[in-house]
Structures are given as C-alpha cells and as structure tokens.
Amino acid sequence: MYENKTTGYLYIAPFLLGLATFTLFPFLSSFLLSFSDYQLQDPVAQANFTGLTNYREMAADATFHNSLWVTFLYVFVTVPLKLAFALFIAFVLNFKLRGIGFFRTAYYVPSILGGSVAIAVLWRYVFAGDGLINQVSIWLGGEPLNWLGEPGYALFTIVLLRLWQFGSAMVVFLAGLQNIPTDLYEAATIDGASKWRIFFTITLPLLTPVIFFNFIMQIVQAFQEFNGPYIITGGGPLKSTYLLPLMIYEEAFKYFNVGYASALSWALFVIIAIFTVIAFTSAKYWVFYGSERGDKK
Amino acid sequence: MARGEVQLRGITKSFGAVDVIKGVDLNIAPGELVVFVGPSGCGKSTLLRLISGLEMPTGGSLHIGGRDVTLTHPAKRGIAMVFQSYALYPHMSVAENMGFGLKIAGVPKAEIQAKVAAAAEILQLTHLLDRKPRALSGGQRQRVAIGRCIVRQPEVFLFDEPLSNLDAALRGQMRVEIARLHAKLDATMVYVTHDQVEAMTLASKIVVLNAGKIEQIGAPIELYRNPANLFVAGFIGSPSMNFMKGKVVATDEAHVAVRLAAGTLRLPRRNAATAPGSSVTVGIRPEHFSIGEPDSDDIAFFEGEVELVERLGGETLAHLRVPALAEEGLTIVKLTGDAPLRIGSRLRIGVRLSHAHLFDADGRAVGTPSAKIAVAA
C-alpha cells in the first residue's frame, strides 16, 4: 500500500535536515563544548577537554551572577505583567460588541511586528533622550527621563517591549474564554454573583489550563529574550539589562569563549527546565482540567 | 397577590429588527406547573428567560409574587432556573454547586450546609455531595441542577427542557420525580419542553406558543379535547390530528353535513354557526378511527388502502389512503397492537363522528366536539 515510501521521506527531508543541522547538532555539540576550552578566533581551533572548569568559573563569575539576577528580575516582572495584561485585553475583546473583530485583529498586530529587529530599533528611538516618549512627556509638562541611561528604567523599557507583544497570549486567552459556556455565567448571575465575583470564581478557575499553557510558553520565551537588550540597550547601562542570552552571545561571538558560552547555555537550559518542572508539578494544585461539557455525549 | 404568582402583561421582545415575542399576557397562579410548548424557534426559551431576567423585555411588564420585577436583577426576582445543559460549575463539588447562591448571599456556613443537606436528602444526592459534576451521570447532574434551585427556596422554578439530554428511560423516571417534587414543594414551576408526554403529564396548565404568540392556554386534557384552532389541534396529540378539507353542504338542527374529497360526513352540530357553502376543515385524531366496530349512529365507514404499517407493540399506526376523505395525502389511524393489517390490503375503517373537530376557513374551531364523556371515560 505504501510502496512509495521514498517520496514520503523526501517530503519531510527538509524539516528533518533542518532539525538535525540547526537544533540537534548545536544541542549536542554545545553540551560537549561546555566541557572544553574551545576558542573561536583560532582558525585551527582545538578543543581541549577541561572537565568542569567552565562550570567552576561560572560559579565565581560576578558578571554571570549579575546576569542571572537581571534575567530573573526580567522574567518575573515580565511574565505576570504580560499574562495579566493579555488576559485583561482578551476579557475586554470577548464582549460581543459591534466591530469587535476589527479590534481583535488590531490588538494582535504588535505581536506580529513585536518580535522583529525593526521594532526593537524603533523602541530605541522612541525611548531615546530626545525620543517620542520624552517629547510627549515634556509637552504634557513632565520631566524628560533618561530611559535608556538609568539602570532602573532601562530594564523597564525592554520589559515594556515584551509586554507590547501580548497578542499571542491574548489570542489563546480569548479562545479559552470563548470555551466557557455562557450558561455558567447565567447560572452564576441568577445565583447573585457580581461581575467581579463571576470573574474570580468562574472564569479564572475554568481558565487555569490556558493560564498554565501561557505561563509555560511565556516563561520559556522570557528566559530567552535577546533582541530587546541586544538592540535597545546593548546590555547596559552598568549591565543592568545584561540578560543571560545576551551574555551567552557576547561570550561566544565577541570574546570567542565558545566553551564558556556553551556552559552558560546549558546553565540557562537547566534553569528553564527546572522552572518548567516546578510549573508542571504545581499544576495539579491549581489547574482545573475537564469541563462538564467535555464528557457529555 | 400571593407568593409564587406570576403575571405577564403585554410582554414583547425583539432582537434587533426581529420580533421574537409578540405580546404575551399570562397569569400563573401560585403552585401551578405551567408548561410552554410550541415548535422550535417559537420563543419558548426566550419567554422563560424573560421571566428569569436573563433577557429584558422590549415592552410590557412582569410581576412575581405581587412585585413588579420587570427591571429587577435575576438574583432578586425570587426565581431559580434549571438549564438544558444543567450549567453546573465544573470546578465545584456538588455541595459547592448547590450552596453557591447562598454563599454569595452571605449566608453562614452552617446554615448553607444544613440547607444543602436537606435538598440533597430530597433528591437522594447525599452520597454524591463531594463529587465533581463530571463524575456524575446525566440524571444525577440533572438532580444537582434541581437541587441548586431548591436550596435557594425560590418563588418560581424555571426549567428549560431539563430532560432533553437524558435517554428515554431516565427521562421517564425524572419526569415522575419532577412531578413528585412539585407536589412536595408546592412551588410555582414554569417548564419548557418539546416532549408531548412531559407536557401532558406534568402540566396543570399548558401554554401553546407559536411564532411568539400564545395560541391557547388550558389544562392538558382541555387542549386535547377542545383545541381552539388548527395549530393547537395539530400540535397537541401524537401522532397529529388528521385534517381534511371540505365544504359545508347542509345544516339542520342537530347536524352539519360536510362534503370531503369523495364522501360526506354528517357531524353532530354543537352550536356550530356554519352556513352551507363555507369552507371548513375536519379534524379527526388517529385514535378516533376504529376497525371492526358494529354500525351505529356515531360511526361512519370508509374504504381505505393500507400503505404503511408502524407496529409499536401496544398499538399500531396505519397510514391509509382513503379517497373518500382526502384526495391526496395519507390518513393516519391508530389501532390495537394486534390489528390484522397488510400493506396493500383494503380496510373498512370507522370514524367516530362525535369526536370529529370542525374548523372554519380561518382555522378557528367551530363548536366543540360532543364527546367529552367518551374521552373522560
């Protein structure tokens, strides 16, 4: 029946090839390199096995400690804010209003643009000393702020860039909200629950699977944030936006310490893995699966 | 006005340009079980939701227990509703589902528990109180939904096709349970259904709706015996009444003679003010035909040919071609389960004239069938 297997394999070959070249190979080689002193600038570079040296160095590296701290700060500010914001917008867009389709699309646009380098460049100009934000703020009678120059504000601007890309999380929330049967809201209304009460006692609990999904996705993404700090702040000022992915990049391609960068990558990988595992184990305490509808004939 | 009394005055409802409820006046006495029936899309659910407050009327007023609740929030109307989908909160246990309304109202925990326990007792749910809805059978979920209503001690219970998701056997069982509950709680209930049997057995009063208007209100047996018009005549009773078009050819003191396709029926007159020459429709229910009966004044006999036989066990439905009664279309006749019928065979069927209905050209019932005694017997 399936005589033409070769044709089938040919069709999936590009994907398999890509997966092997760009995912599997770097994945395995970086693991090996993380135990070496591999230097990139050496044309006939040789990798010497150095055991756990890279990892020991990491433990004593103040830059790494700073990056770790900044990354955690970034992730734990960005993810809850972004989820809350995406949920809020999804909630508003879930109302059955005239022209709501237009707004749903409009609010998604930043997510299509948001990840791109061009937007990060735009962000840099908007938040520059004489940028749009400051001009508007002066026009409104406020003080111009050194958005990209002050350690506290700089991290805030790249957090904001991420927040602005709430669209994909919002779409998932919107789908989740629309999955909640209206008659549950009606029953709760008859039971006397206020809109707030309904949101917290009906909507939110029934939305937990979607919240969980978005949470994992956002955590994983946020830990890997690169464009923002690379383009807008370059990691500064005072390494206040020197997120781990940027540090990895610079170690590898600026200082050519590929061995050390590989070790950093694996550290990041392990951190993400740990948080994912924590999230999954905690899920059974707060995520509600299976609706009444689900198992009806 | 008493607790549990419901009054609808000129209620209308439009969704945009579409008029769904076109002026409904209805009085529901305390403790009545009123059933709304009507074809799909006629506005039964909408009318129920207007009473519940989930929809606001476009016009008219609504009183419950003597209070004008036309603009009152659903939670403050003294109603409780059982949804077709049950609408149980899936993440709450049975006890939490039932107690949710009281919890919101700020009732002390102990009191909630007592009330939930009492309702669970009535509905035999006590052993299920800790379960989540998804771990319940359809019938159990239905009972939880009813329990959630009972706990709130409403003036009026509203049911929107509560049994339509259950299988036939369970539906019969729950029907009896609802009837028992109604007797026990002595509460006003408004009940929407598609099911003739539910309507006939549960209702103290049936409201027949059609296209957003009430066609007739009455006790089930009253609607069956004296449908006010063609619509109600065709809607109540299963299978539907047979209709035959004809013309009045003669009237005398006691009879109206109606000329049908090829035969003439001499029906008892019963105050029917029908002039000779006027167009009428004669309606005869399938159960008012018979075979093998002796001649009598009340029976007219016709020849028919069997085209289709549906044997239901206890009874048999025969679809007959009776040229004398109808030029085209089949006449459905309900006979005993063991009636000897063969497709293609010819049959002599008797029509009970005293059970025949007569409708004028506008579809209104003319006179009343004289056979009350026979139906009551």
Ligand SMILES: Nc1ncnc2c1ncn2[C@@H]1O[C@H](COP(=O)(O)OP(=O)(O)OP(=O)(O)O)[C@@H](O)[C@H]1O
């Ligand atoms: N929210 C709404 N917006 C617009 N039209 C509506 C709305 N709700 C109901 N309708 C329309 O009102 C009419 C009556 O609907 P309703 O649900 O009351 O019918 P029903 O008698 O309960 O029918 P069924 O027996 O199928 O449940 C239908 O034509 C329906 O399309």
Ligand SMILES: [Mg+2]
């Ligand atoms: Mg309906």
